[in-house]
Amino acid sequence: MLKHMLPQESGPDLVDLFNRSSRMLRGKWRHALTPYDITPHQVRTMMLLGRVDAEGMRNSQLAEKLHIAPRSTTEVIDQLVAKDLATRTPDPADRRASLITLTDSGRELLQKLHGERKQSHEEFFSTLGDDDRAELSRILGLLVADAPGDPRC
Structure with a gap:
């Protein structure tokens, strides 16, 4: 009787690592947003x-871009x-x-959130040295080079 076995992988599962990294980044970002409700x-x-x-933008334009x-x-x-x-x-x-437009309060908050996002991401990537960051940036750039732009952040 033959048993069905999955082939053993020789290295890390890149998709799993990428997805886990992405989930971690999103989780850090959600946590950073908590004080701002x-x-x-x-x-x-x-x-x-x-x-x-x-x-400003119409609702339909926002929906399309999002x-x-x-x-x-x-x-x-x-x-x-x-x-x-x-x-x-x-x-x-x-x-x-x-x-639809941002209010002055919305623009102020957005400015703060840009800083929060940068800090959150900086903490996530802090274990990487300059060379590793440059290499990761180069590799990710290759993966998205021909992809259409995505406005989601």
Whole structure:
């Protein structure tokens, strides 16, 4: 009777290591956001809004860039508006639509969060020396070189 066996791997499972690293980074980021009472989804939305700043974006544009359903974007925007981090104003080009922009409070928080994110990631990569960081950056750059841009952070 033959037993079915999986081939033994000769080295580390790269996908598993990559996924574990990614989960750890996301966990550190979520933890860093706790004092601000904000979620990663809300931060990603704020980052997109911060890039267009004065112009604002329609809900449908945000949904498209975030790769989520417009209904989900509406919920995130509702949460940001309730926290006075974003605002809706009538779209002068289409009065049925609204433009979403960051408030001054939203811009200030986004600036703080950029620093928090940098610090969180710096802590994660602190065990790597300069040469290892450069090599990891080079390798990851190869993997994403031909991939279309993804606005999610």
